[in-house]
Amino acid sequence: MSRSTIALIVVGVIVLAAAVYVMSVGHNGDDFADCRSTAVAGGSDIGGDFTLVDETGKTVTSAEVLDQPALIYFGYTFCPDVCPLDVARNAEAVSILEERGFMVKPVFISIDPARDTPEVVGEYAHAMHDRMVGLTGTPEQVKASSQAYRTYYNAHEAEPGAEDFYLVDHSTFTYFTMPGHGFVEFFRRDIPAEEMADKVQCFLNAG
Numbered sequence: 001m002s003r004s005t006i007a008l009i010v011v012g013v014i015v016l017a018a019a020v021y022v023m024s025v026g027h028n029g030d031d032f033a034d035c036r037s038t039a040v041a042g043g044s045d046i047g048g049d050f051t052l053v054d055e056t057g058k059t060v061t062s063a064e065v066l067d068q069p070a071l072i073y074f075g076y077t078f079c080p081d082v083c084p085l086d087v088a089r090n091a092e093a094v095s096i097l098e099e100r101g102f103m104v105k106p107v108f109i110s111i112d113p114a115r116d117t118p119e120v121v122g123e124y125a126h127a128m129h130d131r132m133v134g135l136t137g138t139p140e141q142v143k144a145s146s147q148a149y150r151t152y153y154n155a156h157e158a159e160p161g162a163e164d165f166y167l168v169d170h171s172t173f174t175y176f177t178m179p180g181h182g183f184v185e186f187f188r189r190d191i192p193a194e195e196m197a198d199k200v201q202c203f204l205n206a207g
Contacts, residue, residue, distance in 0.1 A: 032184055035202035047175070047183030050145035052109065052135040055122025062145075065133060069204060070105040071187075071196075072175040074151045076112035076168050077124040082189070090174055091129035092193035093200065100197070102204050106132040111153040112168050113142050149175055149183070176200055178207055 030036075050062045066072075071090050075083035087108055094106045108125045110116035116124075116136045125134030136142065146153060153170035174187045174196075184203055187196055 032203055032206050035199060035206055036185060037199060046148075046150050046186070047177060048148035050141070050148050052137040052141050052145055053118050055118050055125070055134050057118045060135070065107060065135065066105075066177050067179060068103060068105050069176070069178050069200070070107050071200070072107045072109060072149070072177065074109045074111050074146060074149065074153070074170060075172075076110050076170070077116050077120055078112065079168070082172055086172055086174065086189050087128050087132075089189075089193050089196070091132060093196040094129060094131070096193060096197040097200060097204075100201065102201060104200060104204075108132055108134050109142070109145055110134070110136040111142055111146060111151070111170050112155065113137055113139050114155075115164060176203065178203065181207065 048062070052060060052065075054060050054065075071094065073083075073087055073090055075087060077083075087106075090106050094104050097104050106125075106129050108121065108128070110121045113136050118134075118136055121134035121136045123134075125132040135145075137145070151171045151173070153168055155168045156166045158164070158166040172189045174189075175183055176185045176187065177183050185199070187199070191199075
């Protein structure tokens with residue numbers, strides 16, 4: 001065997017080893033690496049168990065609610081601008097996925113339990129999508145669910161004599177969870193419904 005042939009074989013082995021290394025490091029054991037658009041991977045400290053109240057007034061757990069792939073949004077029904085747009089976008093993405101044969105549950109969790117009663121949050125959710133689950137709870141329950149997903153919210157002080165009129169600052173991410181995997185991805189509010197549906201479908205196909 002000539003030296004040139006041996007050199008080509010050695011180079012080939014090195015290139016192959018480098019390719020395997022890059023692939024293994026890039027995926028890092030992550031089945032969903034090709035679907036991710038963020039640096040946050042499943043297994044992070046985002047997500048976890050929660051206990052809330054559904055539209056019927058029944059106490060439900062995260063295990064009961066997240067029994068299928070779900071898009072979760074934390075907002076409030078009195079939100080004048082951001083929430084309606086974000087929740088409508090999520091509902092549209094869910095409808096697109098359903099047309100493609102994928103069932104994803106839209107979930108709306110209120111961070112304003114003082115005003116968002118089970119009935120109020122239920123009506124809001126159903127107005128957005130007929131399969132959307134609306135959840136509220138005690139201040140302690142809502143805080144615990146928010147902390148599980150590392151979200152932020154802060155209610156402004158109401159004006160004297162107008163206690164029911166105040167705004168709530170809050171984060172605007174949408175979280176995607178899958179049974180058996182938990183939290184796998186989050187979406188910013190600037191992503192359109194079609195693109196969100198494409199990315200969610202990628203996860204569903206890979207899972």
